[in-house]
Amino acid sequence: MVNIIVQLSKYLMILMITVYTYLCFSIFGYYDPDKKKHCLRKQNVLMFVMHLTAFLVMYLEKKDTKILALYLMQVTLLGGTILLYSFIYPKVSRLVVNNMCMLLSIGFIMITRLNYDKAAKQYLIAAAGIVLCLVIPIIIRKARFLSEWRILYGIVGIVSLAVVVVVGKVSYGAMLGFTVAGINIQPSELVKIVFVFFVASSFKRSTEFKELVVTTAVAAFHVLILVASKDLGAALIIFVVYLVMLYVATHQPLYILAGLGAGSAGAVVAYHLFTHVKTRVNVWRDPFGTYDKGGYQVAQSLFAIGTGGWFGAGLYQGQPDTIPVSAEDFIFSAISEEMGLIYAMCLILICVSCYVMFLNIAMQLHNLFYKMVALGLGTCYIFQVFLTIGGATKFIPSTGVTLPLVSYGGSSLISTLIMFAIIQGLYILREDEEEDIERRKKERLRAKRSRQESAAGYREAEYDPQRAKRSQKARKEAAQGKARKKQRVR
Numbered sequence: 001m002v003n004i005i006v007q008l009s010k011y012l013m014i015l016m017i018t019v020y021t022y023l024c025f026s027i028f029g030y031y032d033p034d035k036k037k038h039c040l041r042k043q044n045v046l047m048f049v050m051h052l053t054a055f056l057v058m059y060l061e062k063k064d065t066k067i068l069a070l071y072l073m074q075v076t077l078l079g080g081t082i083l084l085y086s087f088i089y090p091k092v093s094r095l096v097v098n099n100m101c102m103l104l105s106i107g108f109i110m111i112t113r114l115n116y117d118k119a120a121k122q123y124l125i126a127a128a129g130i131v132l133c134l135v136i137p138i139i140i141r142k143a144r145f146l147s148e149w150r151i152l153y154g155i156v157g158i159v160s161l162a163v164v165v166v167v168g169k170v171s172y173g174a175m176l177g178f179t180v181a182g183i184n185i186q187p188s189e190l191v192k193i194v195f196v197f198f199v200a201s202s203f204k205r206s207t208e209f210k211e212l213v214v215t216t217a218v219a220a221f222h223v224l225i226l227v228a229s230k231d232l233g234a235a236l237i238i239f240v241v242y243l244v245m246l247y248v249a250t251h252q253p254l255y256i257l258a259g260l261g262a263g264s265a266g267a268v269v270a271y272h273l274f275t276h277v278k279t280r281v282n283v284w285r286d287p288f289g290t291y292d293k294g295g296y297q298v299a300q301s302l303f304a305i306g307t308g309g310w311f312g313a314g315l316y317q318g319q320p321d322t323i324p325v326s327a328e329d330f331i332f333s334a335i336s337e338e339m340g341l342i343y344a345m346c347l348i349l350i351c352v353s354c355y356v357m358f359l360n361i362a363m364q365l366h367n368l369f370y371k372m373v374a375l376g377l378g379t380c381y382i383f384q385v386f387l388t389i390g391g392a393t394k395f396i397p398s399t400g401v402t403l404p405l406v407s408y409g410g411s412s413l414i415s416t417l418i419m420f421a422i423i424q425g426l427y428i429l430r431e432d433e434e435e436d437i438e439r440r441k442k443e444r445l446r447a448k449r450s451r452q453e454s455a456a457g458y459r460e461a462e463y464d465p466q467r468a469k470r471s472q473k474a475r476k477e478a479a480q481g482k483a484r485k486k487q488r489v490r
Contacts, residue, residue, distance in 0.1 A: 002060050006314040009057045014311060014342050016050045020102065021346040024353035027095060040094045044082060047102050051075065054109040054315060061316045066116060073123055074108050081130050085424070089137055091431040092424050093361075099354050100420050103405035106347060110335055111408050113315055114327045118408050125410045126417070133421035140425025141432070146197065147369035150205060153198035154218050160187040160194075161225040186411035188226060188234035193418060195222055195238055196245075196376035203249040204369040212250070216242075227266070230274060233399035237383055239263055244379045245372055284397035297324045301392050304337035312340030327408040329400055332392045347406070348389065354420075355382040361427050364434075374426050377419045 020043050027039045055071040078101045085097045104126060112119035140146070164187055202215040219242045226235035243259045270277050279294040287295035287302065300323045307318060320326045320334035327334075336344040358378030365371040384401050391398035402409045404416040 005060060006057055006317060009053050010312050010314045010338075010340065013050050013053055014340055014346075016046045016053075017343055017346045020046045020050075021349045021353075024095065024099065024350060025356075028356075037094075040098060043098045043102070047078070047098070047105055048075065051078070051105045051109065055112070057315045058109075058113060064116075067112065070112060070116070070119060070123065074105070077123065077127055077130065078105060084134060088134060089424065089428060091428045092137070093357060093427045096354065096357050096420060096424060096427070099350055099357075100405065100417075102350060103347075103354075106335070107331070107403075107406035107408075110331055110338075110406070111327050113338070114320060114334060115408075118327055121410075122408055122413065125413050129414045129417040132414075133417045136418060136421035137425035137428055140422055141428050147201045147204050150198060150201040153194050153201060157191045157194045157198060157222055158218070158225065160191050161222065161229070163187065164231075165225060165229050184410065186409075188231055189411040189415035190418075191222070192234065192237060192241070192380050193377070193415060193422070195219070196241065196373055196380060199242060199245050200369050200372035200376060203245065203372055207250050212246075212255075216246075223266075227270060230276065231400075232270065232274075232277060233387060233401040236387065236399060237380055237401070240383050241376050241379050245376050248375055249372065280397045280399075284394060287394060297330065298391075298394055298398060300324070301330050301333040302394060304333040305341070305393065308337035308340055310341050312336070312338050312343060314338060328402055329388065329398065329407070330392050331403055331407045332389050335406075348385070351382065351385045351404075358382075358423055361423060361430055364430050365426060366433055367429075370426050370429060374423060377422060381416070381419060 023039045023043050023046075027036055030036050030039065051071075051074070055067060059067045059071075081101055082097055085092050086094065108119060108122065111122050199215065199219065202211065205211065219238070223235045223239050226232070226238065239259075243256055243263075246259070247253070247256050271281060272278075279290075282293075283290050283295040283298050287298040289295070291299055304318065304320055304323055307313065312318070315338055318334075318337040320337050323330045323333055332344060332347075335347065355378050358374055358381065362371050362374035362378065365374060381404055384404055387396070387399045387401045388403040388407070390396040391400075402412040404412065404419075
């Protein structure tokens, strides 16, 4: 009986996430606010029903009441996030909130299936991050001096990365972070956000060649420190984000070509300098031929994706545990195996929907600094998604980065929640700008109408025949009165 429920549940969850994904894009075609709200409510219902279905299946498989307790805590967190964002910030983008909660719920489901203890930690980190992120939009909205902290952003980014080089511990061949009071901190995740603010403030200040040289030098220093610590995934993200922001700010293809040339040369140098880079490239070329020499991870990932097929094996019916770091770098493979490729592709489309919203906000903002921040954060987010999924599917060499909001990892989760909170703040700023523009238009229209009415009244009075006759009669009577006075004087 349980097996039947498991098999039926996977088709039900595929159907629900497919409808949810369809609504993510169809909502852009609605101009009626009531229809948009209706679509957003449908998304909430689909998310909670899918979440309930998955945890019901996991409870039936494990018969562990801890799973039910964790489910209730997660539902409370997701529901509270949606309600609090809507209550505190009425102008917030509900689609971004829904997608954020949907990605969190998918991560909660798969991490709980893989490792209950990690799922409990992920829940606590997510709760703390959401509490923090409820404050960020108001800071973005009220703080008008963020574009002036260019030097501070540069110093914070470089110092944070340099600390890792000095005291960081090696993990999977790279120095990713350090531990404080039992908590693993990975500064590169937060530095990506600080770096975007640094570049945006620099480009707002000036895009002249001399200023671009200074900004490029600081950006290159960020990348070099990350390369020295062998955190090549973060280095690649920062490099690509800078190139995109540079091109949008300057519209100079030559800068992009120079950057790509420098990046290609750096990749060749890294390949010859670092053994683990050479290993990952060899694994990417032939994971099965290097199965005993580093290819085991990618090979197991490909086995899992192939085994799941279009509809997946069902929760607890696959073997995602055999994939190393399946809850972190290769969670996409675990999802593909048990939930199916259709489910996994919908996950990708939800991430793309988030990116579309980020770009939409960036294009409609009038302030250059905020426009560049939205563009940089959106590029950072979607490129990390690309690196994670590309590495899991052998499309590109594995870079060791996590899938935002879905993979297990405290620093990654917190940094992504902060990104989404900043985007929400920028969305509210955009709404404020639109309201201000509409208010000014209405004021100008009222003033124009007032002038037109005054002019029309003057013309009406000037050309009114009756008034002209009265005026002529009054002048005639005045002239006659003057003549009579003259006669009396004589």
